[in-house]
Amino acid sequence: RRPHGTLRAYRGQQRLSGTEILDLPGRQDITADVNFDDLRQWARELRWRTGEMKPLEDFAPGAPGAQAFRSLIFSRD
Numbered sequence: 001r002r003p004h005g006t007l008r009a010y011r012g013q014q015r016l017s018g019t020e021i022l023d024l025p026g027r028q029d030i031t032a033d034v035n036f037d038d039l040r041q042w043a044r045e046l047r048w049r050t051g052e053m054k055p056l057e058d059f060a061p062g063a064p065g066a067q068a069f070r071s072l073i074f075s076r077d
Contacts, residue, residue, distance in 0.1 A: 006033035 009016040011028035021030060036053065043050050 008032070 007017075007021060007030070009021040009028040009030045011024060016023070016028060021028075040050050040053075
């Protein structure tokens with residue numbers, strides 16, 4: 001579905017893609033979508049051990065933004 005992958009960057013509310021992602025190292029946020037279901041399936045096929053899946057807040061409770069992100073996603077008006 002995404003022949004060029006899901007890697008992208010954001011700088012100043014602008015989405016960057018392709019070679020633009022590498023133009024300003026340290027001055028933009030880089031992100032990518034990960035299909036964890038596929039990743040776990042491939043690991044099983046390779047006979048790799050897989051770990052427990054858990055939310056960021058449980059994995060790294062002190063991570064910057066983890067609580068704020070959870071509050072944003074699960075807040076009610």
